[in-house]
Amino acid sequence: MANVLIGICGGIASYKVCDLIRDLKREGYNVKTILTPFAEKFLSPMTFETLSGNKSYTDKDWPKEPLAHINLARWADAFLIAPTTANTISKIACGIADNLLTTTVLAYGKALIVAPAMNTVMYKAPQVQENLNKLKEIGHIVVEPEFGVLACEEVGEGKLASKERLIDWIYYYLEEKGLKGKKVLITCGATKEYIDPVRFISNESSGEMGFSLAKICRWKGAQVKVIAGFTTAQEPPEIEIKRVKTAEEMRKKVLENFDWSDIVIMNAAVSDFKPVKTESKKIKKKERITLELVKNVDILEELGKIKERKILVGFALESERLIEHAREKLIRKNLDLIVANPAEVMGTKHHKGFLITKEEIKEFSFSSKLESARFIVEYLVGKFLQGGG
Numbered sequence: 001m002a003n004v005l006i007g008i009c010g011g012i013a014s015y016k017v018c019d020l021i022r023d024l025k026r027e028g029y030n031v032k033t034i035l036t037p038f039a040e041k042f043l044s045p046m047t048f049e050t051l052s053g054n055k056s057y058t059d060k061d062w063p064k065e066p067l068a069h070i071n072l073a074r075w076a077d078a079f080l081i082a083p084t085t086a087n088t089i090s091k092i093a094c095g096i097a098d099n100l101l102t103t104t105v106l107a108y109g110k111a112l113i114v115a116p117a118m119n120t121v122m123y124k125a126p127q128v129q130e131n132l133n134k135l136k137e138i139g140h141i142v143v144e145p146e147f148g149v150l151a152c153e154e155v156g157e158g159k160l161a162s163k164e165r166l167i168d169w170i171y172y173y174l175e176e177k178g179l180k181g182k183k184v185l186i187t188c189g190a191t192k193e194y195i196d197p198v199r200f201i202s203n204e205s206s207g208e209m210g211f212s213l214a215k216i217c218r219w220k221g222a223q224v225k226v227i228a229g230f231t232t233a234q235e236p237p238e239i240e241i242k243r244v245k246t247a248e249e250m251r252k253k254v255l256e257n258f259d260w261s262d263i264v265i266m267n268a269a270v271s272d273f274k275p276v277k278t279e280s281k282k283i284k285k286k287e288r289i290t291l292e293l294v295k296n297v298d299i300l301e302e303l304g305k306i307k308e309r310k311i312l313v314g315f316a317l318e319s320e321r322l323i324e325h326a327r328e329k330l331i332r333k334n335l336d337l338i339v340a341n342p343a344e345v346m347g348t349k350h351h352k353g354f355l356i357t358k359e360e361i362k363e364f365s366f367s368s369k370l371e372s373a374r375f376i377v378e379y380l381v382g383k384f385l386q387g388g389g
């Protein structure tokens with residue numbers, strides 16, 4: 001697994017990095033840390049050594065290991081600085097190398113992931129903003145701080161980005177950019193078809209597959225938009241998500257964004273049926289009630305007719321004759337690829353199925369939907385964007 005170097009500056013948010021290191025270790029990363037002299041006043045290197053299982057470097061180690069800045073820079077596959085103080089931001093922007101951390105930054109020579117955290121007034125100071133812009137111009141990634149209650153008890157921008165966002169940026173940084181310049185539209189989750197204002201028909205879709213696809217596409221350099229129905233899975237960070245309720249609303253949003261997209265992945269579990277009529281008032285309790293359903297809009301079929309050169313991917317969930325039904329849907333709806341899943345994968349962590357194109361069928365089985373999503377996206381890149389078909 002990849003080596004992640006974390007530079008820690010003298011900011012009050014430095015304690016949050018302890019939790020981040022634990023999570024990165026759990027994800028399988030090797031982690032090393034460098035503390036600025038001021039960071040040592042907040043936390044001891046021993047804390048970071050215990051959590052990372054590796055030496056935590058300070059300026060005191062430098063005379064003992066004179067090439068520490070070069071060795072650490074060569075070791076790192078990704079270099080995150082969190083929290084980054086106003087002081088260190090400004091030093092990096094000017095190329096100042098007056099401690100082990102800032103010297104290692106220069107020796108690294110590649111893009112950094114910089115996560116500022118400070119009081120709002122400090123963050124908005126024109127000098128800090130100008131220096132942050134300079135870092136972006138150089139090509140560094142600046143993970144914008146969040147809005148919230150700060151350590152100084154003020155409310156505003158300046159809170160260190162959540163560990164979920166920081167980890168997501170590390171994944172982004174390390175991924176090959178096979179989808180650079182591409183725009184990907186993804187639908188996910190379940191639609192609700194209303195019987196009356198409080199009752200509806202829906203399904204078990206969690207949205208996890210669609211959110212996983214969105215993460216992988218973003219990490220691979222695509223611009224991603226998600227149109228989501230109801231979901232229970234955790235939302236992916238840094239991705240634009242538009243929410244809809246019914247199939248009709250989903251259709252409208254998809255069509256609004258269709259021209260923008262190069263690739264459309266229709267993963268949402270859109271209700272096949274909807275009530276003939278939605279009552280405007282809650283239906284009163286009765287002994288018996290008959291609900292009449294009609295066929296709902298078929299968004300995928302509609303897109304197949306207007307797709308032109310776009311890559312269109314559909315999903316099929318079937319209880320029987322999976323491959324046969326999915327293949328028929330691929331042809332009838334003019335799709336480039338269909339992901340066929342047996343009905344038992346809905347709502348589970350484990351994921352298996354088949355990738356079906358006009359020419360081939362590929363079976364897959366993974367212990368998580370994220371791994372399946374990676375397999376699907378890499379197949380798509382290889383087959384349709386790199387001429388692998």
Ligand SMILES: Cc1cc2nc3c(=O)[nH]c(=O)nc-3n(C[C@H](O)[C@H](O)[C@H](O)COP(=O)(O)O)c2cc1C
Nearest residue numbers: 009010011012013036038039085086087088117118
């Ligand atoms: C209690 C305390 C909290 C601080 N918190 C922050 C902070 O959150 N962000 C920041 O930019 N500076 C903060 N500072 C100021 C920095 O510690 C100071 O600018 C220092 O020179 C930073 O050094 P470094 O960038 O080498 O770590 C804080 C200082 C103190 C005493």
